[in-house]
Amino acid sequence: MRRPLVIPAAAAAGLALLTACTAGTESSGPPKVGASATDQTPVTIEFWHGFSADSELKAFEDTLAGFNQKFPWITVKATKAIQDDQIIQSVRGGNPPDVALSFTTDSVAEFCKAGIFQDLNPYLTASKIDGTALFPKVIDEYTQYDGKRCVLPMLADAYGLYYNKKLMQGNEPPKTLSELADLAKKLTVKNAKGDLEVAGFMPISQMYENSPIHTGVMVGAKWTNPDGTSAIGSDPQWKKLMTWQKDLTDWFGYDKIEKFRKSFGDEWSADNPFHKGKVAMAIDGEWRVAMLADSAPDLDYGTAPFPVADDQPERYGAGFITGTVIGIPKGAKHAEAAWELVKYLTTDTDALVTLSNAIRNVPSTLPALQSPNLKKDEHFQTFLDVFANPNSTTLPAHLNSVFNQQALQEAQIKWESGRADDLDALLADVDKRIDDKLKLTAGG
Template sequence: MRFVPLAAAGLAVLALAACTAGKEAGPSLGSQPKASNTAPAALPAATIELWHGFSADSEVKAFTDAIAGFNQKYPQIKVKLVKGVQDEQITQAVRGGHPPDVASSFTTDSVATWCKSGVFQDLTPVIKQDGIDLSIFPKVVTDYTQFEGKRCVMPLLTDAYGLYYNKALMKGNQPPKTLSELTKLAKELTVRNPDGTIKVAGFIPSGQYYENTAGHWSAMVGAKWTNSDGTSAIGSDPAWKTLLTWQKDLIDWYGYANLEKFRKSLGEEFSAKNPFYENKVAMAIDGEWRVAMLANEAPKIDYGTAPMPVADDKPDLYGSGFTAGTVIGVPKGAKNPEAAWALVKYLTTDTKALVTLSNAIRNVPTTTGSLQSPDLKKDEHFQTFLDVFANPQTSTIPAHVNSPFNQEALQGFITSWEKGSVKDLDSGLKGVDKLINDKLKLSGG
């Protein structure tokens, strides 16, 4: 899966916020008498476009292979794939009255605004009409595909996060289950040069390091993002203070300047110079896609995977984690909405289609049937992430009209906090609340 930087996602949401109803280029989904739960032949012949963000040849081939099954069921419907499409392109196409029939996105950050503004059509009527039982999806994905009762997208593969550990560097230790165990082990496994600089880090606690985002970390302590009215809960939920106190204590042990010098010397995350590949980091938080990357780019690394460590006072969270993934739906104004819905329904509920995509792209499939399929390629490394995703306590960032802004506000605060620029954690977190809530007022939330 490819990842949209928060700044880019923020631009997309700003564009969405500016989006008005857009021009109608076709009938609304569900307005036609023939629905996709009738015999496949009942749908008229059509050529539909599916826009997606994947760009690698293997990813595009995976879509082609998955759609082959759809073509067998609906031979009269031809599907044209358009790769490498970003959220803002979808938004502009809807605004201009020339949307694709189907569009997918890597990020869940735009779902709330898409649903609220009508950029994507509400799927609730056709889900009910076709008798789709949403219990085939874990609750966490049904949460991130709707906003305020409007389900405007469906889940299509997902990411799950866990702990990767280098067995050679672990010195016989088992992976930590709690934050205190992580701290103890990180210190034991860290190797310093004669001058005190870091040679090997047991664990890098910097919020500026690769997948160490506030969103991914929030699952380790069960932190709450928002209150029921959409206002920020960051300053009032003690879990955030627990998380950041743990983080700062470990950073101070390393020495902020020393840790930053080491971090900046490391190779890029998505490159052959990733420090985990080069035996420079013993433990790291990462997504399930890293399993395939390690097999291709660093096959000699002897490693293991485990759920992320959790807060010491919340041991019941162990085994869960963070998830967010690809979403897909029918944009407003799609010229062939019924055929489009048939494709969305097939890709998101058909076990064979999901397994085909997961096996090729190496993301987690999103239905219970596909998770349990004997055709799903899995080993002990990948199984960790299947289990994390299926855990009922696995969480995500809740849908919010200002989701990218909220994350950027907290991530910016964490950067200041870890370098020692924040003297009072409680007041600092309340300041994050104010930023988020002021933005919410401006957005009319």
């Protein structure tokens, strides 16, 4: 599942440094694929991942048990709650794990260019695996950059709208932004002091999964032009979305809605406000289905696609697509054994279905999507449909993907909080920041 995007400046600098100093340092020649199967000398490999919820960790234990049965001489030492910056620093420091998992595709372009993960194309070729035939097109594309496939997909994420049926008071889930705004106002409950007790919907960009990378899909907004420069200021859809968000935020009162947001529990815990009935509708990923089953089993809720711009009804059913990616870091001590684990977690149908059924992520291979063992309840089916919708999108691969998202979200916070009053100028400044950064990166 996708975690909040946080890559510190020090880690970003590490990416730049690695880009400059790692060219040509990968080992030459084909990998010794299958060596671990014929040698069978006991080996322990380190596996870093970002999962932390109890249900996720249990799912991983069950899946790794299947790997251990197949490769009993390979012991997997798993470390949880790892973030991208820790992976970057481990490679930079010369002490990386053997296998590492990232919750986002945001840094794939930089990971590939900087050589943080090894190119897996030689491993796939040696194992006679055709990625273009195994993975759906959008997934196949976001694990590659500039001819390198430095990571493989391990489950995918699709985003949609969750709604509390009791709080909805019989209303159907909204299909347009105007319907969402009207219903958000109707379902909001305030106390005598005007403070929020229940929000129909939280429109601000700082609310958990409301970042522009997710909400931009509701209006079909573009991030970049064909040459990689920013399209944010010139695409009227961003202005449409941010105006809609600001209007609804102003209805709540920014200070009131921020006070309410800061009272919420951790997004990844049972204290999530949707679990507690404090918000009627929320943007979230498919993994919330498993979390609700685990920590709020009595909650009566539904799932639906994102509402879309009123003038784009044909786009209803689309959503944002991303996923978890996994690879072998540069400098891994046991690359052959590491490949066996990566291959198992990304291509084995039973392993992917086991994980999908447990943590409710979308399977990332065509055989797993079609498996009769894949559980498809009404809540989860919504996200399978979003995943299959031709209008669903992902973020285009870009060397400055992380920076671009941060630049836009910083502007959104200024706008919705009332600290900026000229939206055109604000978005033009976002374009300038992104394009200036692109010039520096391209010049490096």
